[in-house]
Amino acid sequence: MEFLKSAVASAISKGPAFGYSLGDRVDLSDSIWALHNGTKKEDGSKCSVFVFDINTNKSRLPIAKNALRKWRTLRHPGVVRVLDTLETDTLIYVATERVVPLGWHVKRNALNTETIKWGLYTISTTMRFINEDASSIHGNLRVSSIYTTESGEWKLAGFEVLSSLKEEDPAIYTYGGLLPDSSRYAAPEISRSGWDGLKNQAIHVTDSWNMGTLIYEIFNGYFTSSDQLTQAKSIPPPMAAPYKRLTQANPKMRLPIAHFLEQGKRSGGFFDTPLIRCSEFIENMGVKDEREREEFLQNLEDTKDQFPEEFFKAKVLPELLKSVEYGGGGPKVFSVVLMIAEKLSDEEWETEITPAVVRLFSSPDRAIRVFLLDNLPKMIDHLSKKVVSDSIFPQLVTGFSDVAPIVREQTVKSILVIINKLSDRQINGDLLKYLAKTQNDEQPGIRTNTTICLGKIAKNLGGHTRSKVLTAAFTRSLRDPFVHARNAALMALAATADVFDETDCATKCLPAICPALIDKEKIIRTQAQKTLDVFLARVRTLTANMPDSALPPVDANGLPNAAGVGGTGAPRMGTPQAESGWTGWAISSFTKTLGSVTGEMQPQGSGVSTPAEENGNTLGLAPPITSQPGNSSSRPGSSRSASASDLHRQAMSNPASPPKKSNTSSNNNFMMDEIDDDDMDAWGDMDDTPKTVAEKPKAVAASRNTGFGKTMVTEDDVINSFTSKPKSALPKGLGKKAPTAGLSSTAVKSSKPAVSRAVASKPAAKKPAPVKPKAAEADGDAWGTDNWDVDWK
Known part of the structure; x- marks a missing residue:
C-alpha cells in the first residue's frame, strides 16, 4: 500500500x-x-x-x-x-x-433500521432518475458502489458500465463482465444469456435485481449464492413483499425500482418515516409556509434521537441557518439550531454557528434579539473574547435604548453572561453609562435588575470607579418606591460590603441603610437589619487595628510632647467601666481632671477685662491668681492663686448660693480642652430633652440674672452643655455667631449686658495680647461647616 x-x-x-x-x-x-x-x-x-x-x-x-x-x-x-x-x-x-465506503458500516453492523431506510430511499430515488429520466442502466448497483458523506447521506457511484440505451454501443453489453465479482451479482437472465441478453429486456430488470441484492446484504450481510436471496431474514416485514418482487427470477415479474419507491412512500409505508420526511422537507424548506415549518420543527424535536448526528450537523444545520437568516425562520428555527449545535466541537461551532450569531445580533428583528439574549448562556462558552467584545457587544448595547421593555430587560440580564469577555474599557466606560440609564428606567423591574446586575459585576469594575459607582447606585435604589428595588439594593450592599473601605462604610453606606430600618415594608426592615449587621461587622474589622488615638503624647503639664517621651500619654477622659451610672463616668472624670490641674487659667483674647478683675474679687470666688512656675502668662497685680480643685469644692459645697464671679471664658476653654470632638459629636446626636433653667434651684436661676453677667459653672452645666441641643437647627458657623461653648444660652444672654456695663464703667487695663489655646481652636474647627456638608437625601 x-x-x-x-x-x-x-x-x-x-x-x-x-x-x-x-x-x-x-x-x-x-x-x-x-x-x-x-x-x-x-x-x-x-x-x-x-x-x-x-x-x-x-x-x-x-x-x-x-x-x-x-x-x-x-x-x-x-x-x-x-x-x-x-x-x-x-x-x-x-x-x-x-x-467513505458504505461497506465500512455494513461490515461493522453500525446501521440502524431507520438510517437504512433513509439510505435505501435516497438510492431508490437516484435509480429512478437513472432508469426513467436518463433512460440508462446502472448495471453495478451494490454495496461497493455506494458511499456515505459527512452528513450521513448515501450517494451513488460505480458508473463503470453505466449506459444509455440511446447510445450506439452501450458499454454494459460489451464490458459488463469486466466488473469485479460480476458473476455473483449478475441477474439470472445474464447468467443464462450473457450481458447481450439485456438487449431484449426492459431497462430496469438488472438494476431491480441488484436493488434486491443490495437490500439483502445491508440487512443480512454478504451472500454467496442466489439461493440465499429467497430468505428475507432480517428485512423489515413491510419491506419483505416488495423485496421478493425485486428478486424474482423471471425478469418480467420483477418490480421496477420506481414502483418499489412508490410503494414505500405511501402513507404508513416503509419509506414513510420521520427521518425521510425531515430530509425531504429540508430540501424544500425555502418554499414552505410558516405552518408547515412549525409542524416540521415540532417533529424534528420529537424525533431528534432517531437521526444520525452527521445528518444534523452537515445537512439539517446549514439549511436551518439559511432559513433563520434569509427565510424568516425566526426564533423557533434557531432553537433547533442550538439543539443541534450542542453536539458540535469548538472548531465546528466557530465555523458554522459563530458567523451566524454575529449576523443575527445585527438583525432589527426584536424576536430574534430577545431569543439570542435569552439563550446567550448556551452560546457564550463557544464564543471567543474577541468575537464578544468586537462584534457582539457593540450590537448588544443598542438594546439598552430600545423602546420595548422586554429588550431592555433581557439586555441587562445578558451582561452577567458576557461580563468576563469584555475589556476593562468597555466595562468601566460604555457599560456603566448604559446601566446608569437603565437604573432610572420607567419600568421598576428593569431598575431592580440593574441593581442586581451591578452587585454581581462589582468585582469586574475598576478599583478607581467601583466604590463611587456602587455607592451612588445602591443609595439611589434605596430610595426607589418599588419595594423589590429597595430590597435588591440592600442585598447588593450586603454582597459587596468587602469592596468598600472603612470611610465609605461609615459615612456613606451606613447612613443610607439606616432609614430602611423603619421602612413600611417588613421585608425591607428585615433585610436592612441583616445588611446593617454586615456593615457593622465590616467596620469593626477595618478599625480593629487602628491606633487608640491620633493625638500626640502629652507631658506632665498637659502640653504636647514632640519627642514622645516623658509624658503620661493618658487620655483626657476617664473610662466608663469603673462607674455605676451612665452619667457617673462623665462627672467623675471631670472632677478628677479638675483636681489634677495646676497653673494659671488663661484669659481670652476678647480685649475686655474680666469681672473678677473689675470688682476686686468681691463675689466669693477664689482669691486672686498669682503667677505659677511653668505657666506661660500671668495677670499683673494678682497676689493669690486658685487651684481648680478649690473651685470645684466651692461649687459643690454651696450649690444653692448665688453664683460667684468667675472667668466664664476661661472655664469654657478648659472644658473644651478636656472633651474630645468625637465625644461631643456622639452626645450631640442624642434626643434627650435637656433640663431647663426653670427646673434648677431658684437660687441658681436667680444668680444668673443678677445683672453682673457672672455665672458659676456647675457640674450640671457641663453635662447640659453636652446633652442639650442648640435652639437653632444650624450648626456653628452657619448662622449667628455661636455662644461660647460650655455655657447655656440663658447664661450667655444674661452675661452680655453686664460685660457691656463693666466696660463702660471702667476702661479695660492694657494687657498683653492673650494666646488662644490650641485645644479651643481645634474644637472650634470641629464644629465648622465642613463637617456638616453631608447629603442626607
Whole structure:
C-alpha cells in the first residue's frame, strides 16, 4: 500500500498539475478504484480522490474511462459530487466530496433500521432518475458502489458500465463482465444469456435485481449464492413483499425500482418515516409556509434521537441557518439550531454557528434579539473574547435604548453572561453609562435588575470607579418606591460590603441603610437589619487595628510632647467601666481632671477685662491668681492663686448660693480642652430633652440674672452643655455667631449686658495680647461647616 501511495504521488508530481493532495487509502478491495482521503491544496478543505492505476488494470481501462465520462456529466443530489478530474498516461484521478465506503458500516453492523431506510430511499430515488429520466442502466448497483458523506447521506457511484440505451454501443453489453465479482451479482437472465441478453429486456430488470441484492446484504450481510436471496431474514416485514418482487427470477415479474419507491412512500409505508420526511422537507424548506415549518420543527424535536448526528450537523444545520437568516425562520428555527449545535466541537461551532450569531445580533428583528439574549448562556462558552467584545457587544448595547421593555430587560440580564469577555474599557466606560440609564428606567423591574446586575459585576469594575459607582447606585435604589428595588439594593450592599473601605462604610453606606430600618415594608426592615449587621461587622474589622488615638503624647503639664517621651500619654477622659451610672463616668472624670490641674487659667483674647478683675474679687470666688512656675502668662497685680480643685469644692459645697464671679471664658476653654470632638459629636446626636433653667434651684436661676453677667459653672452645666441641643437647627458657623461653648444660652444672654456695663464703667487695663489655646481652636474647627456638608437625601 505504501508503494502504491508513493507511486501515485510520484506520478502526480510528474504529470499535469492537480490541485489536490492524497492521504490515506480508505477503500475496499471489490472496486477498480483506489479511494484516498485528500485535501484541496488551495484552502486545505477535505475531499476524497478516486485513483485508477492504468498500468496494473489495463484490461479494465475501458470501464474506468466510461465511469470518468459518465461521472463528469451526471448531475443529481444522490450522486457523489465531482470536484475535479485528471487523466494521464498512467493514472486517472477523480476528486470528489469527502466520502467513505458504505461497506465500512455494513461490515461493522453500525446501521440502524431507520438510517437504512433513509439510505435505501435516497438510492431508490437516484435509480429512478437513472432508469426513467436518463433512460440508462446502472448495471453495478451494490454495496461497493455506494458511499456515505459527512452528513450521513448515501450517494451513488460505480458508473463503470453505466449506459444509455440511446447510445450506439452501450458499454454494459460489451464490458459488463469486466466488473469485479460480476458473476455473483449478475441477474439470472445474464447468467443464462450473457450481458447481450439485456438487449431484449426492459431497462430496469438488472438494476431491480441488484436493488434486491443490495437490500439483502445491508440487512443480512454478504451472500454467496442466489439461493440465499429467497430468505428475507432480517428485512423489515413491510419491506419483505416488495423485496421478493425485486428478486424474482423471471425478469418480467420483477418490480421496477420506481414502483418499489412508490410503494414505500405511501402513507404508513416503509419509506414513510420521520427521518425521510425531515430530509425531504429540508430540501424544500425555502418554499414552505410558516405552518408547515412549525409542524416540521415540532417533529424534528420529537424525533431528534432517531437521526444520525452527521445528518444534523452537515445537512439539517446549514439549511436551518439559511432559513433563520434569509427565510424568516425566526426564533423557533434557531432553537433547533442550538439543539443541534450542542453536539458540535469548538472548531465546528466557530465555523458554522459563530458567523451566524454575529449576523443575527445585527438583525432589527426584536424576536430574534430577545431569543439570542435569552439563550446567550448556551452560546457564550463557544464564543471567543474577541468575537464578544468586537462584534457582539457593540450590537448588544443598542438594546439598552430600545423602546420595548422586554429588550431592555433581557439586555441587562445578558451582561452577567458576557461580563468576563469584555475589556476593562468597555466595562468601566460604555457599560456603566448604559446601566446608569437603565437604573432610572420607567419600568421598576428593569431598575431592580440593574441593581442586581451591578452587585454581581462589582468585582469586574475598576478599583478607581467601583466604590463611587456602587455607592451612588445602591443609595439611589434605596430610595426607589418599588419595594423589590429597595430590597435588591440592600442585598447588593450586603454582597459587596468587602469592596468598600472603612470611610465609605461609615459615612456613606451606613447612613443610607439606616432609614430602611423603619421602612413600611417588613421585608425591607428585615433585610436592612441583616445588611446593617454586615456593615457593622465590616467596620469593626477595618478599625480593629487602628491606633487608640491620633493625638500626640502629652507631658506632665498637659502640653504636647514632640519627642514622645516623658509624658503620661493618658487620655483626657476617664473610662466608663469603673462607674455605676451612665452619667457617673462623665462627672467623675471631670472632677478628677479638675483636681489634677495646676497653673494659671488663661484669659481670652476678647480685649475686655474680666469681672473678677473689675470688682476686686468681691463675689466669693477664689482669691486672686498669682503667677505659677511653668505657666506661660500671668495677670499683673494678682497676689493669690486658685487651684481648680478649690473651685470645684466651692461649687459643690454651696450649690444653692448665688453664683460667684468667675472667668466664664476661661472655664469654657478648659472644658473644651478636656472633651474630645468625637465625644461631643456622639452626645450631640442624642434626643434627650435637656433640663431647663426653670427646673434648677431658684437660687441658681436667680444668680444668673443678677445683672453682673457672672455665672458659676456647675457640674450640671457641663453635662447640659453636652446633652442639650442648640435652639437653632444650624450648626456653628452657619448662622449667628455661636455662644461660647460650655455655657447655656440663658447664661450667655444674661452675661452680655453686664460685660457691656463693666466696660463702660471702667476702661479695660492694657494687657498683653492673650494666646488662644490650641485645644479651643481645634474644637472650634470641629464644629465648622465642613463637617456638616453631608447629603442626607
